[in-house]
Amino acid sequence: METVPTPSPGFIDPAGLREQVETLSVALARWAYRDDSKAQPEIRRAANTAIDAIDNAMVALGRIRAELVGQIRASDDAAMARTDKLLADLRAERAQRERYEREDPETGQPLPPGVEGFRPGGAR
Numbered sequence: 001m002e003t004v005p006t007p008s009p010g011f012i013d014p015a016g017l018r019e020q021v022e023t024l025s026v027a028l029a030r031w032a033y034r035d036d037s038k039a040q041p042e043i044r045r046a047a048n049t050a051i052d053a054i055d056n057a058m059v060a061l062g063r064i065r066a067e068l069v070g071q072i073r074a075s076d077d078a079a080m081a082r083t084d085k086l087l088a089d090l091r092a093e094r095a096q097r098e099r100y101e102r103e104d105p106e107t108g109q110p111l112p113p114g115v116e117g118f119r120p121g122g123a124r
Contacts, residue, residue: 012067017060024053 027050034043096110104111 010067010071012064012071014060014064017057017064020053020057020060024050024057027053 027046030043030046031050034040103109
């Protein structure tokens with residue numbers, strides 16, 4: 001038995017848009033099979049329904065777009081924070097290495113001045 005994964009709290013549900021597109025599809029199909037030689041008020045109502053569905057779909061798309069843009073910005077901010085931390089860690093590591101002259105060939109740990117070993121960052 002497989003478990004269905006739970007969407008993240010920021011999941012953008014396109015169900016409202018899907019509903020509008022389905023309504024539009026049906027209404028356009030009814031409109032496509034109209035007979036202009038006779039009165040068909042139900043077909044004319046289908047055309048109005050299609051226009052309403054288009055308008056509602058545009059609103060739904062605007063909401064989805066706004067939500068997605070917000071999520072993208074938050075994701076980019078998190079990525080930038082991770083990058084900043086990584087760079088800060090690398091700078092701190094480099095500064096630490098510059099404080100000593102040699103490192104242990106086996107462990108890479110700093111050695112006090114005058115003790116044999118590799119220069120920092122040298123071959124192991």
